[in-house]
Amino acid sequence: MEITPQLLDDIAQELSIGNCCFLNIHTGEVATYPSVLKYDDTDSEFWQDVLDQVNDTPQDYIEIEGMESWESFGVMEDFISVMVPAIHQNRFVDAISKKHPFRRFNELLHDFESLRNQWFEYKHQRYMTFVNEQLESALGFTEEE
Secondary structure: OOHHHHHHHHHHHHHOEEEEEEEOOOOOOOOEEEEEOOOOOOOHHHHHHHHHHHHHHHEEEEEEEEOOOOHHHHHHHHHHHHOOOOOHHHHHHHHHOOOOHHHHHHHHHHOOHHHHHHHHHHHHHHHHHHHHHHHHHHHHHOOOO
């Protein structure tokens, strides 16, 4: 199975909005459903076909996990150190050092429109790398391939 940029993009987008993602290792099809259904299936009828498909043949699917909060926090820290101009870095570091760092970071980005756009692209690229690493590991790819 080939890991294409489009596949990485699709999965990264789904994960970033909080969906569970499963890749069919035979067809390359991505099955998704809202992650809330893992814990509360009261609204699952709309997603029942996908849930049944994944649950009935789990051997055909690889689950691709979203980032843990500490990993997402690390992406924010990296963005600040790499992309935010030095003159503004202290404001961003201060924002993520307090309670509710994700909310504070996003609120501060609204003051910096160009940085906000760069953030979305940076975060998406990091998510694509994160997904690629999971797929390569699950599919048994090595560095040489």
